[in-house]
Amino acid sequence: MATGTDPSTARSVRSPSVKDVATRAGVSLGTVSNVLNRPDRVSEATRSRVEKAMADLGFVRNESARQLRAGRSSTIAYVMLDASNPFFTDVAQGIEDAAEQADMSLFICNSDNRASREARYLQRLQQQRVTGILITPVDPSHPSLDELSRHGTPVVIVDRVGNTEDHCSVAVDDVLGGRLAIEHLLDLGHERIAFVGGPESIGQVRDRLDGARGALAGTGASLTVVHTSALSVAEGRSAGERIAGLPRSSRPTAAFCANDLLALGLLQQCVGLGIGVPDQLAIVGYDDIDFAAAAAVPLTSVRQPRRDLGRTAAELLLDEATNADHEHQQVLFTPVLVARASTRRT
Amino acid sequence: MATGTDPSTARSVRSPSVKDVATRAGVSLGTVSNVLNRPDRVSEATRSRVEKAMADLGFVRNESARQLRAGRSSTIAYVMLDASNPFFTDVAQGIEDAAEQADMSLFICNSDNRASREARYLQRLQQQRVTGILITPVDPSHPSLDELSRHGTPVVIVDRVGNTEDHCSVAVDDVLGGRLAIEHLLDLGHERIAFVGGPESIGQVRDRLDGARGALAGTGASLTVVHTSALSVAEGRSAGERIAGLPRSSRPTAAFCANDLLALGLLQQCVGLGIGVPDQLAIVGYDDIDFAAAAAVPLTSVRQPRRDLGRTAAELLLDEATNADHEHQQVLFTPVLVARASTRRT
């Protein structure tokens, strides 16, 4: 304890660099670099000596320096819209799978539906010179996304469709999804149907409603729109109250919800108020998150290929980043209806 | 289109540096730097000229270069155990709140319960020289965490308790939580109770079970352990099957689940098999995730202060990173039982 570096203060000491390793191993700096990047170009003996020095010193590469030198990082980022919606965490898993395969790090940010937070993250990511950005934007038509692309940072829009040709996008056909939901209900004989969703500023909500209306056209069945101010469980409960308040004779016999969170809230409220599901009210959700199948009355839902969505988006991004003759694509996946007890014929 | 930079190829062009800005503004490099970091030291006129040049060129600071110069980044990371469990995304929100307040970026990684992925992330984060790491580890007693600390990267363990004094930790008193759950069931008159959970390699599971046993001691009530191989909805369903298979006379009248995912799966299975909740089986969950209250039979659950957990952990990390006389702490929060319909007396 009398001399040398005191272990207790070692924390604050600058971490060892290649230079330190070189000194310790008695070789030059370039050789250490070669051990790290072209191990074949260095003799067995020196290599093991260098490796021992690295281990002794606890050497860890400095990624900042690498990036500075290389001009680019090996990191991509996903700016997600709402971390508390399982749909998006599943998308993130798909992205992570692709990133891991390409040996890229994934940086996940949560904008939490706030434009200001989103903007802050985008700026930071640009400063970090990330290889590319995946994003489910608060506003897909905001010019900041195009600016990023023009600036040289590849951008892929996830689960939304941008308004320009500046970037790729990966989404699911929501018009078709709406159609599938309604056709299922029509098949079961329902004639008074509610659409639960909003706000209509969200593209998905509009598309799913359009699909629903399209499927209903000319069938004689009616559609009541029950408006919500967000796609959340709480709003689903509130919608349930309003539906329950209608006289039985004119009350819808089925409800199509713009997402599963709404559907779960609606289901909960119905059960609480003694409205049988599916007897008095059949319910169709959207997304088919895991909790949909796990509800006490398992939920019929329109499934989106969440993981594929993420994986494909990441692959497009990596292609754009590495492939010189990349061409932007707008990929559109097809949803599938999964029927469960909440719409079972009784 | 005949001369100059073709916009279509501008993507691949190196982004402008402070040097480019200086040239364009007709000032020296140091002045540009001053505009960025000490705006007060530069005259109004030059400053606006420099700012205009930055805007014209679309200058964006290079964070790698800054970090290299500074030696440290302004980023912290949270390595989370399971992105598909809402409990952890809520914790992450708390962390994000604290990070935003301290003007730090948060890097979220998902180990997905896999030690290999966790190790990979830890290595990358260390290479990035992040300011600190928050982690809910796969194995809280793994030596790699201590190595990180010793290496100079502050580490805070979230929702687990480490086995050393090398870092702070923030957790919730799980023994107390288990006790609360059981006392609630005893108050309701239950005498045959099941504990649904596992594997016991998870500290939380052990603690909650210990708490449960402690509360039962000397009461005459019995505890049956229904083992699960993971804390997931699917495992909850499987547990439900096994409980339903017991003869009615010896079947437990109440179940305490090690987390809400299990409880939701159990609830679903019971309803599907015609076992009334809470009439034939009362259910208590753990975590009080949002979906617990939203279940068709709203779930009684032991609530943990998820956001506070995250916020406190981040604050401890930032303190360790910035405060020279930081002292490690093991913070323990107190859980609260939230009673709902799944244990209502009928």
Place this chain on the structure above:
DNA sequence: TTGTACGCGTTATCAA
């Protein structure tokens, strides 16, 4: 108030 010069840690080029 503004400009010059150096160093952060790494990689790559070139010469030995």
Place this chain on the structure above:
DNA sequence: TTGATAACGCGTACAA
């Protein structure tokens, strides 16, 4: 096979 050196972009001390 190995070693010396320049360069990446930025921040800062110091000089003008």
